[in-house]
Amino acid sequence: MSGAVRVVVVGGGYAGVMAADRLSGERAGHPRVRVTLVDPGARFTERIRLHQVAAGTRASAGVAWEEVLHPDVERVQDRVVGIDAAARAVVTGRGRRLGYDHLVYAVGSGEAPTTASSVTNATAAAATREEIAALAPGGTVTVVGAGATGVEVACALAVARADLEVTLVTASSPTTPLRRPAVARRLGRLGIGVEVGVVHPVTGAVSTAGGRRAAASATIWTAGLAVPRLAAASGLPTTGDGRLLVDATLTVRGDERIVAAGDAAAVDDPGAAHLRMSCATAIPLGAHAADVVLARLSGASAPRVDVGFLLQCLDLGGGHGHAQLVRPDDGDRWGARAGLGGHLGGAVKERVCAATLSWLTREARRPGSHRWPRGPRPVEGRGGDGARGLLG
Numbered sequence: 605m606s607g608a609v610r611v612v613v614v615g616g617g618y619a620g621v622m623a624a625d626r627l628s629g630e631r632a633g634h635p636r637v638r639v640t641l642v643d644p645g646a647r648f649t650e651r652i653r654l655h656q657v658a659a660g661t662r663a664s665a666g667v668a669w670e671e672v673l674h675p676d677v678e679r680v681q682d683r684v685v686g687i688d689a690a691a692r693a694v695v696t697g698r699g700r701r702l703g704y705d706h707l708v709y710a711v712g713s714g715e716a717p718t719t720a721s722s723v724t725n726a727t728a729a730a731a732t733r734e735e736i737a738a739l740a741p742g743g744t745v746t747v748v749g750a751g752a753t754g755v756e757v758a759c760a761l762a763v764a765r766a767d768l769e770v771t772l773v774t775a776s777s778p779t780t781p782l783r784r785p786a787v788a789r790r791l792g793r794l795g796i797g798v799e800v801g802v803v804h805p806v807t808g809a810v811s812t813a814g815g816r817r818a819a820a821s822a823t824i825w826t827a828g829l830a831v832p833r834l835a836a837a838s839g840l841p842t843t844g845d846g847r848l849l850v851d852a853t854l855t856v857r858g859d860e861r862i863v864a865a866g867d868a869a870a871v872d873d874p875g876a877a878h879l880r881m882s883c884a885t886a887i888p889l890g891a892h893a894a895d896v897v898l899a900r901l902s903g904a905s906a907p908r909v910d911v912g913f914l915l916q917c918l919d920l921g922g923g924h925g926h927a928q929l930v931r932p933d934d935g936d937r938w939g940a941r942a943g944l945g946g947h948l949g950g951a952v953k954e955r956v957c958a959a960t961l962s963w964l965t966r967e968a969r970r971p972g973s974h975r976w977p978r979g980p981r982p983v984e985g986r987g988g989d990g991a992r993g994l995l996g
């Protein structure tokens with residue numbers, strides 16, 4: 605493929621894989637693209653399943669790369685340790701230097717400011733599973749954070765190990781999932797305690813209005829996850845928490861050779877203010893980042909991102925779940941009581957999780973095949989220009 609345009613995708617999560625697939629294959633009107641995906645994993649990780657791995661109800665969240673990647677994508681199993689934007693090259697941990705014409709930055713999230721256990725990546729989830737399996741009946745577990753991941757972890761554990769005492773500790777109450785009556789009822793039925801308090805990131809000690817107590821038998825951190833510092837360390841513009849700052853075309857200001865997508869991207873545009881770190885955001889942003897590169901290669905103007913939500917779903921353990929219809933801006937549609945709970949909610953959640961993987965596998969076979977719902981507000985230039993949105 606000599607003479608092809610070189611695109612390096614850094615990070616093979618939902619955003620990076622979607623971008624790599626969409627850039628691959630032959631497409632009329634576009635120059636041939638040679639895509640290299642750099643990721644340290646031996647397999648693709650379905651991160652949204654990792655609470656099940658930690659609870660021991662699922663053996664693994666790994667998927668063979670061949671299933672999710674277009675056959676033309678060259679995979680480098682390594683970690684990028686530096687981006688030399690001036691020279692248009694990345695350097696990997698094993699000392700490889702990969703030149704690029706365009707770079708897709710998609711390193712995701714997961715680094716937590718704690719020594720506690722977590723479910724943030726495959727290795728951490730496997731270690732947490734071992735820790736939980738070793739707990740004697742009557743053991744206590746603190747799950748730090750009552751956002752979606754915290755609630756899913758607590759429910760998975762309470763179902764898998766009914767002999768443990770599971771408590772969710774949240775710094776602010778009520779969080780979005782806890783505001784939903786059906787979710788609160790499910791937590792109650794599973795005997796999961798909910799406390800407002802602060803957990804010490806090293807000792808695991810819990811401070812609440814009622815006082816301070818020693819760490820539980822196990823502490824699982826799901827709050828305040830940070831992103832890798834790669835962009836900041838490479839001198840690229842970032843937010844305070846290290847996300848790469850991009851404009852509405854997902855492009856770094858002043859360097860149109862670098863686009864970003866997923867948890868590690870911060871889109872500095874009012875039209876993207878509703879976007880939260882999620883798989884639901886990462887997949888369409890990955891597709892959009894690829895579309896921006898393809899537009900530039902064909903001499904067209906880069907499309908602005910236009911992404912809206914449709915559903916928020918939770919896995920509440922044991923086949924139970926909760927599915928809430930939301931507006932494109934992620935606000936509840938018809939109020940917090942309008943969600944679907946129980947086994948029906950669980951079935952919807954499972955369908956959505958399966959869909960995230962099938963979007964990637966289908967994109968690997970037929971690049972460019974997906975479109976998602978659009979964003980919450982009118983976007984300049986919308987209409988047939990590649991602008992799009994997503995399923996949440």
Ligand SMILES: Cc1cc2nc3c(=O)[nH]c(=O)nc-3n(C[C@H](O)[C@H](O)[C@H](O)COP(=O)(O)OP(=O)(O)OC[C@H]3O[C@@H](n4cnc5c(N)ncnc54)[C@H](O)[C@@H]3O)c2cc1C
Pocket residue numbers: 614615616617618619620642643644645649651652653654655682683684685710711712713714723724725753756832834865866867868881882883884885886917996
């Ligand atoms: C237990 C759990 C449940 C979740 N459930 C949901 C859910 O139900 N719905 C939802 O929308 N979201 C959910 N999420 C959040 C979701 O998983 C993330 O938002 C999503 O994975 C972000 O996708 P991404 O592609 O940006 O990054 P990731 O999926 O994190 O992938 C990033 C990849 O980049 C790699 N990488 C990192 N640094 C480097 C480097 N320097 N060089 C090369 N590669 C690198 C990583 O190893 C990783 O493979 C959940 C998360 C967890 C942990």
